[in-house]
Amino acid sequence: MALALYRKYRPATFAEVVGQEHVTVPLRTALAAKRVNHAYLFSGPRGCGKTSSARILARSLNCEQGPTDEPCGTCDSCVALAPNGPGSVDVVELDAASHGGVDDARELRDRAFYAPAQSTYRVFIIDEAHMVTTQGFNALLKIVEEPPEHLVFIFATTEPDKVLATIRSRTHHYPFRLIPPGAMRELLERNCAAEGVTVEPAVFPLVIRAGGGSARDTQSVLDQLLAGAGPEGVVYERAVSLLGVTDxxxxxxxxxxxxxxxxxxxxxxxxxxxxxxxxxxxxxxxxxxxxxxxxxxxxxxxxxxxxxxxxxxxxxxxxxxxxxxxxxxxxxxxxxxxxxxxxxxxxxxxxxxxxxxxxxxxxxxxxxxxxxxxxxxxxxxxxxxxxxVTVSGEQPPAAPVAAAAAPAQPERPKQPATPEPPTLPEAPPAARRAQERTVAPAPQPKAEPEPAPVAEEPPAAASTAPGAIDAAAVRRVWPELLTFVRKKSRSTEAMLSQAGVQSVEGDTVVIAHSAEPLARRLAEQRNTDVVAEALTAVIGGSWRVRCVHGGGGGGSARPASRPSPQPSGPAPSRPPARSSESPQRSAPARRPSGSSSGPAADDVPPPPEPPPDEPPPPDDEDEEAMLAEAARAPSDGERAQRRDPEEAAIDLLAEHLGARKIER
The missing domain is CATH 1.20.272.10 (Zinc Finger, Delta Prime; domain 3)
Known part of the structure; x- marks a missing residue:
């Protein structure tokens, strides 16, 4: 019959006790100084080394060189009191769970007065001491209070509060604790090496968790896995199925x-x-x-x-x-x-x-x-x-992102969401001209790239069959994707670290980012190409990538492109508002029509040229600043959804947090 691991590798000295240094160190110091007390109380959870330490203490007291903190291991007492030794007549171990009555206590008291047969001390180890009845404790009270010189009591219990207070006050109390995972893993690895069995590293956390910090329970679980191990050793899949833990x-x-x-x-x-x-x-x-x-x-x-x-x-x-x-x-x-x-x-x-x-x-x-x-x-x-605004650092890249995107998208300042400088008197004509270009985008060459971002153009068809890989499969290899992207573009990898896979639509992987400026930046073709290349390298096949703006909490997502001003509500009402603000400028444009029914719409003269004192168009730095401000500002759709004043205050706080991070 094979010996259980917790019995085979039971510690023989205080130096071998794992995870109880707060108990073993003062005990060894007291033994080295020959300061031996007549009664000890060891308390703590089950399987943490209370009874083993009591036996080691008895061995240290009865060694020929004792009391000593390092038993020699060769004398008759040390050999008899070894973990697998035959035992000694001078060391009595009593289980109070079955011998806790008053008659058992009286018998123990009568035997305690006899001198040791061949050792220095007579040691009584009372396990599960909290099971001793009140009458039994009262029968032992006198001898525990004033024992003979050769007598030492060691009480071990999991519930020290149930031990009679008068007994507890006459002992040196040492509380044992659960063994931490780090020390427990070292113990298990040492035992596995001694057994010559290979165990996968991922198995040890499962065993430690199943043991709950108890050395005996943990070694029993490992013993069960070792008994069923094949030629390859203990593998993770078998441990998961046997222990019932979640993969x-x-x-x-x-x-x-x-x-x-x-x-x-x-x-x-x-x-x-x-x-x-x-x-x-x-x-x-x-x-x-x-x-x-x-x-x-x-x-x-x-x-x-x-x-x-x-x-x-x-x-x-x-x-x-x-x-x-x-x-x-x-x-x-x-x-x-x-x-x-x-x-x-x-x-x-x-x-x-x-x-x-x-x-x-x-x-x-x-x-x-x-x-x-x-x-x-x-x-x-x-x-x-x-x-x-992701507090962990998602927003700081917004300013350089918007600045870098400015040369590639010069038409963005005509977005209605871009704030206009209120102090310039010529702002209304400039805004009116921007609106005129926006209302009729067909003849203007700059409005052609506006309808959709480059990232949404369908590239070559993927070779992977639609439905072969789902979003969960892509999320599993997300760290490998980030590693590949890091080699190609550090900025793309930084933005992807705060993004997530929303869905897989055939051969298109949809990536969602909660920050709209970074979502627009990820939607650029140079970034989507890097992600698509990473998908091909890690998963295989050919993929398309689309980036949308949306949160990770199940909310709705929308494409990362800017919304067109035509369908928005405020846009049709702006031309009459602008004309009413400056009637003196719009009157000359109407007077040439005369008192007749008026010429056709094509005969209306173009707007007058700006006066000489009008400021020049913004340079590149001003345009970058405007783009950065637009990236911080919420979209029109978000502004339209804000009806609650309290929610508006929250939005202001979010914008403030984002602005502070950009300034840093």
Whole structure:
């Protein structure tokens, strides 16, 4: 019969005890100084080393060189009290769970007065001490208070508060703790090396999580995996299926789909995990753990290096990218919804239905409990700000982006959303001329490239069959795409780090960006060509790329091109407003028609030339500044949707935050 790992590799000295340095160091110091107390109390969770440390203490006391902090390991007492030794008559281990009555305590008290047979001390180890009855503790109280010189009591318990207070006050109390993941992994790797079995690195986090910080439980889980390992060792897929944990790929798909508002992938992931036999409750718990890690990574970017988030390097890199794409307000809302849903899923007869309802709440930013109306309003406003101005650094590139795009699109200043300088008296004629060019774009050569951006022109047909790859598949290889793009263009990679895959339409990949200026920049052909080349290199086939402006919370998205002024509401009403502001300039244009019915529209003379004192057209620097200001300003569609004064104040705050980041 094979010996269990937790028994085979039980520590024999205090130096071998893992993760309990706050206990072993003072104990070793006291033993080295020959300061031995007559009673000790070891408390802590199960499987963290209480009983093993009690045996090591007894071994250190009865060593021929003892009391010592380093037992020799060769004397009769050390050999008898070794982890796999036969034991000693002078060291008695009692399980209080079955021997906690008053009669057992009286028998123990009577035996304690006898001197040791062959050792220096008689040591009584009482395990599960909280199971001793009150009468039993009272029977031991006198001898624990005034024991003979050769007697040492060691109480081990998981519930020290249940130990009689008069007993507890006469002991030296050493609280044990759960073993941290880093120390536990070193222990497991050392045991696997001693066993000569290969274990994939991704398996260790699963085993550590299943063990819950207990060395005994963790080694029992590893022992089970080693027993069923084949010639290739312990592989990740077998560990996932055996332990019942959620595959990290499903968690990644769910988080990426929630970030992009992709409902099809969200519910498809739920169906996949249910068909694979996973428990929806366990999946919700694992998803909550992932959201916790993302919140920490968003708040503390170096959380992985500081040990706050434990994950393999490749998974940690993917989690950092996910945290950058989702705002802290959205992450907090997701975590709150899943946490409340876990409470509802306890004892539920249809856990899949509740999980799908949780996903529906996360896909709808406004769906929150009614008893948290104030908090929900704050979260909704915060998410609206995050969709317009990403606090993590999405907005600073807006100024150089707009400035770089100015030479390629000189017709942009005629956009109505561009602010006009109010202090110049000649502004109305300039605006009127811009409107006249906009109303009749056909004869003007500059209006030809306006209808659609270059990125939306259909390139060559992709060789990949439509529907062969979905948005979730592209999100899985997103880090590899960013790595390829980084080699081609640093600026494109910087903009893509804050974007996400919204959908795949045949051979066209639609990328959504929450910042409209950066969405327009990504829609340029030189950027879409780089992304398409990256898709071909990573996935294969031939692809087209289209960039749209839209948030990652399931909101509507629109193409990144600028809207045309013709269909907008305010445009038709502007010509009469301009003419009423300056009647003295428009009168000469009407008087030559005389008192008759008037000449035809083609006979109307053109507008007068600007006076000599009119300022010259803006130079390149002024045009770049106007474009930067237009990039910061919201679009006409967004202004038309603002009806709430409170929401308007939020928009002003968002614009202020973006302007401050651009100034930096």
């Amino acid at each position: 990290v790929a499903l968690i990644d798909d769910m988080v990426d789909a929630l970030a992009a508002g992709d409902a099809a992938t969200v519910y498809g992931t739920v169906d996949t995990l249910v068909e694979a036999g996973h428990d929806p409750r366990r999946f919700a718990s694992d998803l909550l753990d992932r959201l916790r890690d993302l919140v920490l990574l968003r708040a503390v970017p170096e959380a992985g290096d500081r040990g706050l988030v434990t994950a393999p390097a490749d998974e940690l890199e993917r989690m950092v990218a996910q945290a950058e794409r989702i705002g802290p307000g959205t992450l907090s809302r997701f975590a709150e919804i899943v946490h409340n849903g876990l409470t509802e899923m306890r004892g539920a007869t249809a856990p899949r239905l509740l999980l799908e309802l949780l996903c529906a709440r996360m896909l709808l930013p406004g769906a929150v409990p009614t008893d948290a109306a104030a908090d929900s309003a704050v979260l909704q406003r915060l998410e609206r700000i995050e969709r317009r």
